[in-house]
Amino acid sequence: MCFLMKKVSSIFIVDDDPITVFGIRKMLKPVALCDDVQIFQNGKEALDALIKRMDGPGNIPEVIFLDINMPIMDGWDFLEEMMTLDLKEKIIINMITSSIDPLDHQKWNEAKARCLHILNFKNKPIFKIEPTDLDYIHLAS
Amino acid sequence: MHSLKPIIGKETVCTRKDGETTNFLTSKIPLFDLDGKVNGLIGISMDITGLKKKEDQLRNLINVTSLQNKKLINFAHIVSHNLRSHSANFSMLLEFLAKEEDETEKERIVSMLSNASDNLMETLEDLNQIIDINTKVNLDKKPLNLYENIVRAQKNLSAFMGKHQAEVQNNVPKDLEVKSVPSYLDSIILNLMTNAVKYRSPDKNPTITLSARKHDNTTIFSFSDNGLGMDLKKYGGKIFGMYKTFHNNKEARGLGLYIIKNQIEAMGGSITVSSEVDKGTTFNVFFNEESK
Numbered sequence: 001m002c003f004l005m006k007k008v009s010s011i012f013i014v015d016d017d018p019i020t021v022f023g024i025r026k027m028l029k030p031v032a033l034c035d036d037v038q039i040f041q042n043g044k045e046a047l048d049a050l051i052k053r054m055d056g057p058g059n060i061p062e063v064i065f066l067d068i069n070m071p072i073m074d075g076w077d078f079l080e081e082m083m084t085l086d087l088k089e090k091i092i093i094n095m096i097t098s099s100i101d102p103l104d105h106q107k108w109n110e111a112k113a114r115c116l117h118i119l120n121f122k123n124k125p126i127f128k129i130e131p132t133d134l135d136y137i138h139l140a141s
Numbered sequence: 142m143h144s145l146k147p148i149i150g151k152e153t154v155c156t157r158k159d160g161e162t163t164n165f166l167t168s169k170i171p172l173f174d175l176d177g178k179v180n181g182l183i184g185i186s187m188d189i190t191g192l193k194k195k196e197d198q199l200r201n202l203i204n205v206t207s208l209q210n211k212k213l214i215n216f217a218h219i220v221s222h223n224l225r226s227h228s229a230n231f232s233m234l235l236e237f238l239a240k241e242e243d244e245t246e247k248e249r250i251v252s253m254l255s256n257a258s259d260n261l262m263e264t265l266e267d268l269n270q271i272i273d274i275n276t277k278v279n280l281d282k283k284p285l286n287l288y289e290n291i292v293r294a295q296k297n298l299s300a301f302m303g304k305h306q307a308e309v310q311n312n313v314p315k316d317l318e319v320k321s322v323p324s325y326l327d328s329i330i331l332n333l334m335t336n337a338v339k340y341r342s343p344d345k346n347p348t349i350t351l352s353a354r355k356h357d358n359t360t361i362f363s364f365s366d367n368g369l370g371m372d373l374k375k376y377g378g379k380i381f382g383m384y385k386t387f388h389n390n391k392e393a394r395g396l397g398l399y400i401i402k403n404q405i406e407a408m409g410g411s412i413t414v415s416s417e418v419d420k421g422t423t424f425n426v427f428f429n430e431e432s433k
Contacts, residue, residue, distance in 0.1 A: 017226070017230070018256075019230045019233075019234065019253055019256065019257055020230065020233075022253060023230075023233045023234070023237070026237060069222075071395070098222065098225040098226035098229045099222055099225075100221070100222075100225065101218065101222070124225070124226065124229030124230075124233070125228075125229035125230070125232040125233045125236075126233065127233065127236050
């Protein structure tokens with residue numbers, strides 16, 4: 001049986017709901033090996049940390065779990081700001097939301113087209129983290 | 142008439158000297174003789190003022206209804222979104238619980254579940270409050286002395302205001318009355334006042350300046366602070382939304398402004414905001430003085 005844990009250097013969880021954060025951490029345990037899981041209450045906190053890591057110590061996160069509805073800076077605004085950053089690596093961004101508003105889905109489609117990173121859209125409830133949430137297939141290989 | 146073309150069913154407005162207007166539906170048809178020359182004119186003008194008034198009333202009614210419809214759709218979105226997020230949490234936690242073998246972890250999940258249920262209860266209470274405001278048809282508006290109501294709110298908040306050394310400049314004329322549901326006026330003043338202090342600037346003592354004036358059938362109640370202010374270009378559309386908070390503030394639940402907006406609108410009024418970051422925020426509440 002091949003049940004490989006994926007090694008991830010750093011993961012950001014951006015969500016103001018402690019239950020969702022608890023859930024994501026719990027679901028990560030069996031699928032990801034990561035010593036650096038950071039929690040942020042809103043987009044602004046995560047963005048500040050990301051910028052700090054760009055020219056300081058600490059790894060740029062390989063994976064970000066991003067909530068949409070948050071105070072101060074929501075998921076969409078975070079995404080917009082992030083796209084302006086000069087990031088060398090592709091980041092996998094999993095947008096997690098309980099919204100079934102078609103407008104959010106449409107926004108995601110538009111953002112995906114413009115975004116250089118991998119943008120996934122996951123509707124709550126989620127029960128497990130899929131391999132595609134942590135890794136992307138290198139087309140070149 | 143020189144063009145010899147008939148005019149059929151043209152709407153015209155006639156304004157009398159006393160300002161009274163009358164709407165007419167007018168048709169004019171030239172009469173030709175055998176040689177094709179005009180030798181007469183038939184004109185009919187019908188007074189349709191009553192019909193016009195009815196049409197305006199209907200149009201108004203459509204506007205009101207479509208506005209209400211918009212509000213309902215918006216509210217349905219809020220309900221479905223807020224309930225969905227709780228139910229998603231429930232099903233996720235229950236799934237964990239079913240698969241968990243470790244006893245201490247099980248306990249943890251159960252305590253999370255009871256958290257989730259408390260959150261759900263809280264949301265339902267919030268939603269109930271909103272429905273309560275929007276379904277009351279016969280609002281009991283009374284003339285209330287604005288100045289005294291502000292003084293009373295200040296008294297109720299004196300501990301909170303004192304703690305933050307907040308100063309209130311009450312420039313409202315002492316004899317000015319507004320027509321409002323008493324509990325709504327309380328809620329409006331309390332919410333705006335606590336907001337002004339909650340979102341104070343770290344460098345200045347909070348100062349709140351209040352004024353009011355009558356204009357036609359409206360009383361404009363102005364509420365200014367010298368607090369943090371907000372970037373309305375960024376947040377303008379969301380400031381009165383439910384569960385929207387824009388500052389890093391643990392006390393903020395994002396409900397106050399949403400509730401008072403609903404209360405003000407239920408009384409036929411409106412609320413506007415202007416703000417500048419680091420300068421302060423001004424709310425203008427428009428009270429509709431017609432008793433409806």
